Amino acid sequence: MRQLLLGFLFFFTLSFSLFSQGIKIDNIRKAALRTSDAIKEGSDVKGYYFFYVNDKVDKNTNEYTLQIFDNNLKILKDIKFQESKDVTILESSFNGADLIFLFYNSKERTFDYQIYGADGKKKAFSYSRELTKKEKNYLAASYLSINDDEQTYKGLYPIEGKGFISNMPSREDNDYTFQIDYFASASKKQWTYTPTSSAKKFAGDYLGCYNNIIYLEVLKFSSLLDGKPDSYLVGLDLETGRQLFEKQTDSKNRFYPANMSNLNGNAYIFGEYFEEGANIFKDKSRGFAFWNVDASGKINSEKYCSWESDLGKYLNVSSNGKIDDFGFMYLHNMLQASDGSIYAIGEGYKKVASALGIASTVLSGEGRGGLSTLKLKVTDMILLKFDANFNVAGATIYEKNDNSIELQSGMEFVSTPLLGKMIKFTFGEFDYSYTQTNKDNSEFTVCYSDYMRSKDYKGGVFNSISYHAGKITTDQIKTSSAASKSWVLPGKQGQVLVLDYFKKEKRLDGHFEKLN
């Protein structure tokens, strides 16, 4: 119903009233939709941006249009500017007061963080930095190599009303590290944190911010092939970037925090745990752990739920963590509902024999087939429920069609848990799209895509698992239509934006639909 890009209206009716006083001219002459995404504050969608090349100014410069819409798809801002033709927008974020856009210049190898205020005007300052070769390599291997709708590069996190945290991993050959930057949005202020203690390799994950403390999960690898990295919880001062604490997360078990939630004035971190001495890339996890951590990094309480004894009550879990038919679980997200219950959203995957790989191996001679005799199969979605005391309280599997991923020869020897990470970050083949919660966590929606073949319908579907008023409901939207291409962006809580592109008419229609 909402037409974003309209042709030039060429009309000669003569009208009496005031109603035809407005006119809209939209430039669609060369409007190729290059980049579009939801502008989020946490998981809350506040608007959308559409970024496209408007005109070629000279051989090095383009004119770009950045259109900003509110979450009802009403245009708020139409910004035209001239920039190098090598510029793209990688990401955006909103912190409740200001909006940040990350522009990437591939030729100059620079990041430019531009900030827009609540009046829609660009701030007088911006943050620029030249990427190191390592960072550029990481980008080339991740975001720039995967052209998916989900846009794998997600490294800008809003700090409400204050600024933004950027987490930028970098990589050169086998040298891995990361850099955390803070960009204030009210006035120009920035700090940078990079891990300094000795390790051959670092991986960092931003968990969240609470009481002006930034919580990070840092993995330190003693060697490049270290499968048992030490895990640390690191706390940074939001104002200065100074490290406040660094706490090893090995306690009763080997714990790897994956997420964080603020509940009743306490910061909780949670994630999977392993047996002491386990290789996290090869061995199964034993279950989930939940820690209550204070501002100095001290653990106030810890709780461990095992697959076998706790989850086994609800699902048929074999001793090695493999759920029958479902395969292994890749954990996408964890969140805490307002009633205190904790939900974990996962997706199944398993290794199965590849007919194509076997045939290829037989035909070309052993070991020279190029394809592995095993392939990966992405299976169903799973929703695990924990009570406020972190006891397993339920588990439900949501069936969907399997996705198959053929593997390169030799990959049959890679551990199954590691393959889960590869499905997520290398192949981009999980069907999970995103999870959204509202401000008071009284509602959340998990979305994932699937494909449907039935007598009445053949095409893409977009599924949701919603939590509202203590109840879980599911819904499905058929995304195949008369449009040349359709895709789905997150909408307000409980809604999605369905975009339909009609190639012949050069028209892009968008309409919001509610998830029931």
Added chain:
Amino acid sequence: MLKNKILNTAEEFKKKSIASLGKEHQKEFREIYEDRFKLVKELFEENRILASPEANEYLQSILKIIVSSNKELKDLPIRLIFSKDCWPNAYSIGEGTLVVNAGLFIYLKNEAELVFVICHELSHLYLDHGNNAIRKNIDLITSQEFQNKLKRISKQEYGAGAELDKLFKNFAFGIRRHSRENEAEADRQALNFMKNTGFDCKDSITCLRLLDTIDEARLFDTISLPSTFTFPGFQFNMKWLNKESSIFGAMTEDDSPLTKNEIDSLKTHPDCKKRIKLLEPELDLSHNGNSFLVDSTRFEIYKTKFPVEMAEQLFFEKNYSRYLYYSLLLSHSAPYRPYALLSIAKVMNALFISQRDHTFGLVTDKETRGYPDEYNMVLRFIDRLRLEELAKINYYFCQQISEEMNGYSGFESEKLEATKNWNLYNH
């Protein structure tokens, strides 16, 4: 009957116009004439024409007075019709079809104001503004200079977008400037026609004043969603009405990429204050005409009937959000109340189906700054409702009005459907 008469005449007129075309720019003219006829056809295909023979006859009686007192209008191919469109608007399509929207009629105070509206549209036709504009624009677009410019720009590797922008902006400014001049000229001519009719010409000014403030004009009482949708055992959730924080709350229209002069230059109509200022000196204040000459009772009857016609058209067009809004407004007014209550039940059921089938976004509007606050509130309300809540509210609503609506045609089936929907959840 009306449909055939109007369509056949309009088509005949189109054919004649095409047949009389010279060789020059024949293709361009034909396309525009075809498009113009399509507009008339769509009015009928989309069920937008008010079909009531009585209302139509009433309108023709008014037209007859204007034409009979202005001989120069006698030979014009005039087809004047009421549309059910809710926008306060009237327009001339340019080939003889003049449309007065019900959405404008319901705000008019008397026949004299309606006469000014019709005279204004007749003036466009009499002064041939539509065809002049077409000719002017075709001449411009097909001119060697314009075509050469376009050719040059299309071959240009760099800066083509900016050049095209400039070219089209100048073109648009030209169209709008002529259009504004035409409006002022049509006002003047309308007053000349009106002077001969016996209607009070001072009402031309009250009509323009009405147009100036029509966005704020109210015919019905304010809507209160909490009182409409609170029932024994069911409390309205005020969270449904809470405004969301916007990204750019402080943004104003001044942020438009166009300059203020450019925005002004793109308006087709001079603003009403300017129009009043231009027209007032032409008025003979000592001249006292009539507010009504045909039938004041019928005028009032149609003013009362048209809101229902407008609402029904919205439901037909599947604009459910606006239909709900109109029904809520009408529900406060005694003569409309039973109709409005049925409409609310009906549209809530229709919204349930749309939301269930994921077509909600195609049958509802989204909050917009230009809409009245009350309409935005209704939009926010339905936007926030979950399917179960929608079913529950309509179930309770139907229960609440059940006694009042007893025996009202169509209500029982809506109540039954609302109950069926709620039973899906009420285990």
